[in-house]
Each structure stands twice: as structure tokens, then as C-alpha cells.
Amino acid sequence: MTDIRTPAVIVNFKAYTQVDGEAALRMAGACAAVAEETGVCIAACPPMAELGSVARSVDVPVLSQHADARKPGSATGWVTPSMVAASGASGTLLNHSEHRMVLSEIKEAVSMCRDAGLATVVCSDSAASSGAVAFYSPDFVAVEPPELIGGDVSVTSASPELVSDAVDAVRSVDEGVTVLCGAGVKTGDDVRAALDLGAGGVLLASGVVKHDDPAQALRDLVSRI
Amino acid sequence: MTDIRTPAVIVNFKAYTQVDGEAALRMAGACAAVAEETGVCIAACPPMAELGSVARSVDVPVLSQHADARKPGSATGWVTPSMVAASGASGTLLNHSEHRMVLSEIKEAVSMCRDAGLATVVCSDSAASSGAVAFYSPDFVAVEPPELIGGDVSVTSASPELVSDAVDAVRSVDEGVTVLCGAGVKTGDDVRAALDLGAGGVLLASGVVKHDDPAQALRDLVSRI
Amino acid sequence: MTDIRTPAVIVNFKAYTQVDGEAALRMAGACAAVAEETGVCIAACPPMAELGSVARSVDVPVLSQHADARKPGSATGWVTPSMVAASGASGTLLNHSEHRMVLSEIKEAVSMCRDAGLATVVCSDSAASSGAVAFYSPDFVAVEPPELIGGDVSVTSASPELVSDAVDAVRSVDEGVTVLCGAGVKTGDDVRAALDLGAGGVLLASGVVKHDDPAQALRDLVSRI
């Protein structure tokens, strides 16, 4: 289990077939190799089925893509914070735009994760929602406008004010929460722009996962940090 | 990936802390050891985070505890049939009483699993629901009255007619679907009774997972098959 | 409260702005007028907010568009079978393709509605799902392939075998359950075709609700019964 340092590049593998099964281990290996080579913190979010296998195989922070606010025990098929911690992962995404959570469950999941020693990255769709979830004091808030996710235009180009507004909203609530941004992030310039707007890093997926040469994509992403 | 043979004993690890993280590998190892020793098919359902790590480490059928009817790709935090297959698992539970599914998603998930080469075990709460889901032609229907799950009285003692009614209902719809039963199953006598009532095996959890000596519990369970 | 007689034409007002607020009363009045004029059973499913106002104002069967399997009491914002019955409605749709339900909730809701004296119309997306829900012995199963809902081609033209297969599947489980069909139904010929395929009536929405002259649309629909 490895802590997330900022600036951080968090790679969400989603459920892409390029990175499921043992391919998740190779993709996480690429993250680890570039992290070691460049000294930048690169975190990996493997598919749910590979969380433990990846978490125990690489020396970078590994995050679950989701956790349910459920206690251990009779929770067939759910992903408990306790289970995530036992897998060796360092933390979890929560409330991703593809996996939206009920408000009170976000609150409870952040709390349960904190108790389990897990870092939390709560995703949000706007500056307002970023400020909202900051009230639960997660470690990170990752703002991603849903309409830009998976697209070719970076949030830092399309909506730079969204990122700085999210930073302002979060800081007005809790100075200890770091803002990340995502959606359309693909290049070192995008990452540089995010940091210049006050973000502590980026959350991205297709720009790395669907790239022909993920390691090279990662090198480019961290090149201007 | 190993096929499920009948009579089958399927062990659901749920989200018990006794069997998360690397302990899931040890529990699956116990299943494999007793399966080899006795020749009985014992399948393991590890926690979601350990599906891949377990599936690639043991020579018994490994099942996911759940699968979502979602395509690969943008499905952050969900468990796609495609991902389950890539992990090396042989199949999946669906609609467990702790993870109930929308009717149309059961239909779609069974279909997607079949296309992915996965065996399906659809759980049901009654004879009527067993007949209902048989219309989707899963490989197995596992009937478990929710009020007995996790308890000390086996469904085969408390409600033997539930098991035989489920067998009748399922056969009236599709002769090719095998009925399993569960809830409170703990001993070899319970398993014997299930088979005598027409079931092709059992689905159980706490009787093995929370047992001081899981291998011994498994040996007892298969002793009268 | 009025019983549903077959052949039945059930008009789902959905959440169309043409029939919300007091307009729901006028639309239900048109149903009642044509029902009286022609002697055919025409049932009305007003928007949730107008269930009581409509149910107490017209002399045709009025159905809720949905009911939750919830007991009376602490169920803020939910639609309990008890509340539906108290409103004067005759029954309810369940599991509409726009409001899919968890399998075990369909079972429980049918049971609770029966206890409350409500007729149940469980919607399904296929012949297989029609057979499945017949296991719960609702009064009606309404089969509607989702891809045809709201379109211009009637299910009776596009998939006549779907309707007859649904009738066969339902009858194989419970002879006492009547099949309705829907999706794209707009004309008297469509209704006639449905009856000829073994259905006991139709469930439709836009063909009446969005028609310039709903009463005239209804007259045409019942013209060949």
C-alpha cells in the first residue's frame, strides 16, 4: 500500500477489454515503470475483478474504482471498504460519473474508508458538487464534467474556469482537500494546465488505457510536471 | 477455467473478513484441496476484489458473486461479464438475495454471460421465483429463502417442500436447468437431503467460511454425496 | 373502483404534459365517454400526482402507473399499494419498461396489491419475461418490446409471434393470467390483431395521449373489438 503524492496522475482502467484479466497487471506495470523512471506519482485503478491481484503486484498506489458503504459480512457482490483495504489497495474512487452514489452513501463511504485507512477520491460533475462533497473531507475531489469524459477536448481547455471554480469551492469548505480534474485529459500540456489552475493532479482513462503505447502516453502526460 | 459438475457445492465467501485479501486465496485453496481429495466439485465465490487472483490460482470452478449487465468500456466500478471471463472465472452468481437485480437485467446478464462463456447461477427467493428465472435458461437456479440465510436451520429441514417445489417449477419451464438450494446448509446430511429432494447441489457461505476449520467443514459437507 | 373487463384498452398517460394537472381529468373523461358510448372497457393510468383526483372523478377503471412494494407509514415519496387502494384506483401497472423493478419486489408488490384488492398489470419485455412474471399470478401481463415503445409500428405487425409466444408462455404457467400487448399500438386494426393473437387487450400511450383528438383515437381503437 502506497500513499498518493501530489502532483498525481490517476489512471482509471474502467472496464476496457484492453486492460482486463492479466492485461490489468501489465497496464499497472507500465504505470509503475513510468512512475519509477520519472518520480511522478502515478496511481492505477484496475477493474474490480483485478483489484487484489494488481494491488499486491506493483509499487504504485492502487485504487478501487468504487466502494459501497457496506459493512463486512453479508454483502454478496458488493465492494466493502474493508475488502478494498484487505486487498492491499491504497484507496478508492467514489461517486464516479459512471457509478453515481446517493448523497448519504458518499458521506458514509468516505467515513468508512477513512476508518479503514483508505484514501478517498470523490468524483463530482461541477464546481458546486465539488464544494458539496468537500464537506465530507475526502482526501481528493476529482471534478469531471460528464459531457467531456471520453472525448478529445481536455476540461482544462474547454472549461478552465470549471477547474478554478472547483478549487475555490473546495477550499472555501476545507483547505485540506486536494482537487483533481479529469475528462479529455491526454497530454502533458493538459496536465500542466490543470496544475496551473490549482489542481493537484488529474484523473484520466482512455488517453492512457486505449493508447497504442500506454507507457509513452504516461511519459508525455508527466513531462511538464 | 473449470466447469461446474454436479453434484456441486458452491461456497460463497460473501464479504466476510475471514476470507478477504490473501485469505481468499487460502480459502480457495482449501476448496481445491478437498475437491481433489474427495472428487466432488467444490466451487469458490471469492470477494469481488479477489476474483482474478483466486481464479488464476486454483483448479476448481471460481464464480463471481455478481455481474452487472454492462458492456465493456465506460463502466467504472461495475463488474461486466466480459471482465469476469477475462479474470479466468468460470461463471457468476446473479440476483443473490443480498444483491437483487431488476428482472430485465437478470435476463440480459444471463444472455451476456452465456455469450462470454460463463456459467450462470441465478438465485431466487421461492419456488415461484425459481420457475420465473428458469425462463432465461441459466445453467443453475439457486433457491434460498432469505429468512433462513445465515441461520442455523437448513432449508432442507425447515422447508423441504420449497426445494422440491422449486425443482418442479424449474423443470416445468426448462428441463436443462439444474436447481441448487441454500440457506442454513451446514452438514453432510443437509447436502444429502438437498440431493434427495432433486437438487443438483448446494450454495452456502457461513457454514464453511466462518467455520474454525473450513476444510473439515467441507469434508463433512461432501461426505454423503 | 371499477373492475377491468376484457377486452381491455389501457391508456397510460405517462408523464406527458398534454395530460398532467387538470388535463388528466379531461383525458380520463374522454376515456369514460368513449367507454360508455361503445361499451368497451377503457382504463386510465393518470400521472402519479393525479391518481386520486382522477380515480374519484370517472367511472372507468383507473390504474396507478407504478406501485412500490412498501408498507404504509414511513415511506415518504413512495407509492404504496395501500395508498393506491385508498385513492379509489382499481389497480396498478408494475415493472413498466420505464420503471423496471427488482424481481423480488415484483413478487412482493403483486402480493401486496392482491391483499389490497388491487388488480395488477405486470409489464414484460419479451415472451420469456412474460412467462416469468406469470409465476406470481398477477391479473394481467402486458408484453411490450422496449424498442417498439413510442414508435409508429405496432408490436402486432412487427412481432406477431412475440405476442403469441407470450400468450403461450403465460398459459403454460398460469391459465388464469390474461396477456395484454403494447408498443406502437395506434389503430383498431392493431387492437383486432392483438385479440386475434390471443391477447385480452392492449396497453398504449402516445397513440391516444398525443393524438389531436383523443376521443376519436379511442373510438378508432375499439372499433373492431
Place this chain on the structure above:
Amino acid sequence: MTDIRTPAVIVNFKAYTQVDGEAALRMAGACAAVAEETGVCIAACPPMAELGSVARSVDVPVLSQHADARKPGSATGWVTPSMVAASGASGTLLNHSEHRMVLSEIKEAVSMCRDAGLATVVCSDSAASSGAVAFYSPDFVAVEPPELIGGDVSVTSASPELVSDAVDAVRSVDEGVTVLCGAGVKTGDDVRAALDLGAGGVLLASGVVKHDDPAQALRDLVSRI
């Protein structure tokens, strides 16, 4: 449609059998009578099935118990903001602890309600959640600790600091949002305490709805305003 004035007493009828069907009209009539008699704003939240019938029959603000963030049209069984407005209601509760909403749907529902001319009362379970939802600028935030709802001890006695913390959290985000409080509120002293703690009113249910003489219960509640 009548605006909510502060101090406000909002009566949630929930799904109690005492106030469903035509009894909802009588209960709303009691609210209206005491409101007229005392000059205090008393708002009524009837069961979903009676929203329109109540909203068009009384001269007090009538609120829906819930609204879904759904557009008009193909939304069978859902409660759209558009439908609520057409019913004659003045606004709606959102995210009640018995009807929790996904964070992004709270945001969208508040926005859709504003566009439809509806007042919004977003419920929250804590001071932190109160601050969180204030970022969406609803008209009201109603803080109710779930463990006290339906009980005999008022939130103003059990957790006065919860109310004042919620007021502080909400004001730090948006001065224009009024805080209400609820859970266990039953007497005029409870209401007085709420106002003294900075709340603009109360949200309550069983204290009125299950009272033998609801009008008398209301008179007591408003006696110290």
C-alpha cells in the same frame, strides 16, 4: 399555488393510512384552518397519489414528498417537476431520508424545479450534508438526523448543536438558503427552540399526522412562534 413564508411548519403526511385517499384532503383542511386562524405558514405534503387533489383544494402551500429529475414524457410512474407544477403544488421535498437521492440527481432536480417555478426543500442527515446541498441553492435545507425521525425526542433537545451547525454550514455556502429542522418535533417548545437555534421552521410528520386531534397538535406547534 401559495408561497412558503417563514417561520414555516411543514407537515409531511408520508404514507400513513390515517391520511391517504380522501383523508388527505381532511388533513390538509386542518392545516389550512389552523394556518388561517393563526396566521402561521403551514405547508402540507400529501401522499403522492393525492398531490393534485390536495393542491387544488386548499389555500396553503402544498409540497410533493419527492420529485425525480426526469423530463416530461416517457417517464411512467415517475414524479416529474413539470407534473408537480401542473398539479398546483408550490414545491417539493427532495432527498428525504426515506427517499435518498443520488448527488447529481439532487443537483439536477433542484435546477429543474427552479425552472418549473417550484420551491425546493432538500433534506439532509447532518450539518455536513446540509452545507453540501446548500451548494445547489435550494430554497430550504431541512436537517433531520435519521435516528431521531419518528421518535419522541426532538432534534432540538437531543442535538441542538446539530441545528446550529447546520445553520452555520448552510450560511457559509449560501446566505439565501433557509434551514429547517425535523425529527421528533412535536410541541410548540420544540418549534420555538428550532427558531432560536436559527432555523426558519420545522418539518414534521407523526407528531401531527398520527395525533388524535391534528388541528390541536398544529395549534400547539405554532403557539410560540
